[in-house]
Amino acid sequence: MKIALAGFRGEMPIVDERLLPEQNAQVARNVYLRRGTLKPERAPGPITGLPNVVAPSSLYRYPNGNNGAGFWMIWGNGKPVHAVKSPLADDAWQRVYWTGDGTPKMGGIAEITGGAQPFPARSFRLGIPAPAAAPVVAAPTDRVSDDEQPLTAVQTSYVVTLISRFGEEGPPSFASTPIIRWDMVDDAPAGGSVNLSLPAIPSGAHDIITKRIYRAESSGVFQHVGDVPAAQGSFTDAVPSENIGVSLPSLEWDMPDDRLVGLTALPGGFLAGYFGNTLCFSEAFYPHAWPVAYQLAFSEDIVGVAAVAGGLVVATNGRPHMITGSSPAAMADMHLDEDQPCVSGRSLVDMGEYAVYASPNGLVAVGGGSAQLLTKTMISKEQWKALKPETIHAYRHDGRYLAFYQSGCFAFTPGEGFEFFDVSATAGWYDLDKDQLCLIQGNSITAWGSGAAMTLRWRSKVHEIAPGSGGFSCAKVIARQYPVTLRLIADGVTMLELPVASRDLFRLPAGYALCRDWEVEVVAAYEVQSVQIASSPSEIV
Structure with a gap:
């Protein structure tokens, strides 16, 4: 009789611990599973060179200039800012546009950085007003x-x-x-x-x-x-x-509404944002101009928007929408037949071909003209509710959906399950240019995975073995480094907790041959490749 564990996967909380697939876990904590091994995730590490900001709440790094370091923009006081680079090629002023900091704003990098940190030091109201009177x-x-x-x-x-x-x-x-x-x-x-x-x-x-x-x-x-x-x-x-010269081009080039938030860049050189139940688009290559004629109204209030490969996903407090089109003057609304409201605008993440957001029932994926509850077979509604989905802010990182909730963090990979981490953050921003997830933790700004290795914990499913046939006598743990703590749990009692010092086979204590339920737990600060327990040494490779 032998239990061999490799090709490790994450948690599927909805599935009974006895019915889990062989590689899935009851507990997957602080572990990176993309390699199929148990590799400890690294803790966030500090990002140097940033100014001290009391209670920072939003981040953005302009990627160019400053000897390759770019320029950091930081907002505090709970402001949920969305910032984007100018959609114009070779913009002479290197402009940045943002919402969430009062009225919509913009500035050239010279104005933004033309003073003491934190930046932006100066900005302008986005849009140009019409004169108040006729000539x-x-x-x-x-x-x-x-x-x-x-x-x-x-x-x-x-x-x-x-x-x-x-x-x-x-x-x-x-x-x-x-x-x-x-x-x-x-x-x-x-x-x-x-x-x-x-x-x-x-x-x-x-x-x-x-x-x-x-x-x-x-x-x-x-x-x-x-x-x-x-x-x-x-x-x-x-x-x-x-x-006399060219015709007036700006007849409908209105200023954006003061309430505009959620600024997002789209292919084709135009921007999108929203307020209330109204979706807005800028004129192509004129990000200061937001014609009222380009607005789309919905029956539900908008919670967030995300640009994906197939268009713009609009998450609302009702059903999601998919907006498609190549011109801001001709955008089409596709109302998706899935009653899954978005409970947190900050949970909406562009995953490439689709977007994912938190609903009351789990994570919803929207793309390709359809919406589906992505975690339906992974986590129950009650288990999901315990995570406080309304508090989630999430990011795309390393191909995973990485989410922070009220008291922790999880990564979700479709078809594989959840991994949980002992990490908390109040906000973050994914720096595509540096492939770095930046986090706000208290008054500190850190980078995901740049600190010391965390201690991982992974517990297997419950293996049911007929009493008398599971007289396990020996075990082996293959790891990159040692020690690795191995726990064997028999009928709910820890029969062994051993710091394994090498890849050599070792003996297990006797007296547990009549136990039915066996669980294997690994605790380590190093990568673990496989675990084997068997009734005889000849069964272990």
């Missing part, structure tokens, strides 16, 4: 009377837009009242130009440097007439009709 038009004092005006005179109106230092253009002002103008060619009568009083710039951190004037003739489209410095209050339009 006021007036005829010049030398204008001829109506009956002397030329046949080429046309009725015109004007709008004004504002331009930031980053070249971002906002939506237009209200249109001016109509006024007659004509080109001042050689034989034209006097007074064909138009004098404009330009509206003031709205207050706010927008870094506006230019006012741009557009003119529409005979109810046509508005076309570019000229630019003036932001402080300038007047403009005389004497531009001939043949010289």
